[in-house]
Amino acid sequence: MRFARAGTRGRPAGRARHGPDPDPDAVLVEELVVTARLPGPAWWRVSDADSVVYVLGAPSVMPKSLAWDQSVLTRRLEGANRVILPFNQVSVSLLTAPGAAINLLRLRSKTPYEATLAPALKARFVAVRTRSGKPPERYATKNGLAAGLILVDDYRQASQLTAADPAKTIRRLAKARKIKTEEKSYDVGGLLGQVVRTPPAAQLACLDDALDEAEAGPSTARRAAQAWADGDVRGALAAERGFEKCLASAPGALALDRRFKADQAAAIAKALKTLATPSSWSPAPAAGPGRCAGSAAIAGVRGEDAWRRLGCLISLNARQALARQPAGKPRLGDNVWPIQDTSPVWQGPPWWP
Numbered sequence: 001m002r003f004a005r006a007g008t009r010g011r012p013a014g015r016a017r018h019g020p021d022p023d024p025d026a027v028l029v030e031e032l033v034v035t036a037r038l039p040g041p042a043w044w045r046v047s048d049a050d051s052v053v054y055v056l057g058a059p060s061v062m063p064k065s066l067a068w069d070q071s072v073l074t075r076r077l078e079g080a081n082r083v084i085l086p087f088n089q090v091s092v093s094l095l096t097a098p099g100a101a102i103n104l105l106r107l108r109s110k111t112p113y114e115a116t117l118a119p120a121l122k123a124r125f126v127a128v129r130t131r132s133g134k135p136p137e138r139y140a141t142k143n144g145l146a147a148g149l150i151l152v153d154d155y156r157q158a159s160q161l162t163a164a165d166p167a168k169t170i171r172r173l174a175k176a177r178k179i180k181t182e183e184k185s186y187d188v189g190g191l192l193g194q195v196v197r198t199p200p201a202a203q204l205a206c207l208d209d210a211l212d213e214a215e216a217g218p219s220t221a222r223r224a225a226q227a228w229a230d231g232d233v234r235g236a237l238a239a240e241r242g243f244e245k246c247l248a249s250a251p252g253a254l255a256l257d258r259r260f261k262a263d264q265a266a267a268i269a270k271a272l273k274t275l276a277t278p279s280s281w282s283p284a285p286a287a288g289p290g291r292c293a294g295s296a297a298i299a300g301v302r303g304e305d306a307w308r309r310l311g312c313l314i315s316l317n318a319r320q321a322l323a324r325q326p327a328g329k330p331r332l333g334d335n336v337w338p339i340q341d342t343s344p345v346w347q348g349p350p351w352w353p
Contacts, residue, residue, distance in 0.1 A: 040069030041166075042231045051272040058086075059225045059236060060244060061161045063218070068166070068229035074173065082182060083174040084271065085167050087264045089185040090256075107196060112136035113147040125151070125207075128214040132158040144203030145195055145250055148210035152243050155210075159218040184263060186256065194251035206246040213243050 044055040054076065077083075114125045114136060125147075129139065132154040139147050156162070174181050220239050227235025247253055 042233050048272050059228050061163050062225035064160045064162045082180045084182045087184040090188045107143050109140050109142045113139040124211050144207040148207040152210045155214040191252040209243040209246040
């Protein structure tokens with residue numbers, strides 16, 4: 001999940017790991033495991049002295065066109081003036097990273113990757129590739145991490161799983177309402193050299209995780225996504241995420257993950273600060289408390305006439321909400337309590353540790 005993690009999972013007996021196994025999202029914050037009071041996915045509320053952010057976690061992958069109750073999201077979008085989507089888009093620019101082209105060539109191979117594998121591992125690889133309907137030539141790479149990344153993407157596509165939602169849905173709803181969206185893309189061209197230099201044992205470990213996910217099939221991911229849609233956070237955290245965990249151990253990936261979260265938290269802190277400045281408020285039709293809406297999250301202003309002011313929809317995960325901000329900025333974990341009164345959305349503690 002993008003908002004929390006229920007801890008690491010063990011591997012089947014007899015299956016050895018090769019290489020490091022760090023996981024930046026391995027810790028589950030029990031206080032964040034809540035049950036939704038209203039239909040649809042779970043929300044959290046974070047605030048400083050006079051502003052509010054509503055947080056909506058999201059699965060790492062979910063079935064395409066999964067039906068989920070969007071009534072709370074739609075209600076909160078009314079009156080929002082900005083939507084902050086997840087800061088997790090990446091691209092490769094050959095202009096800003098001249099060495100990227102060379103490293104891309106180093107990743108490519110004249111022969112399919114499966115030709116380099118031991119018989120047992122090759123049999124697993126071929127079986128998964130065949131079920132995804134892809135030819136051997138698609139995996140013409142020298143790098144096991146790259147091969148695993150392509151393999152998982154092909155498997156998810158064939159299984160009708162996507163990592164684009166619910167952000168894509170939220171973006172569409174915001175656009176339809178002419179609400180400004182804020183997104184950020186990161187150039188990872190400079191990381192290709194580190195991927196090329198990933199030790200062979202670590203490459204095979206990630207490939208093994210990719211095969212594990214594909215061999216397990218989409219049922220676990222589907223159950224977890226349905227639990228998310230039903231507001232069952234603990235059930236939503238049940239999905240295996242070995243390959244994602246392995247990617248986090250790739251050279252440079254952990255630093256990039258920290259940057260994602262730090263930038264997302266900074267954007268939320270900025271939104272809270274902006275909303276706390278009277279000159280930045282804009283009037284909106286009164287419709288009762290809780291007008292700020294959220295996909296992953298939403299920021300608004302507290303006060304007796306808070307519903308008359310515009311809020312921000314922010315996408316982040318709950319672990320990010322615990323990040324401490326530089327001096328002078330609010331700690332996003334401060335002053336958190338369940339949404340009460342006319343907008344009872346979540347059970348939860350009055351504070352986060």
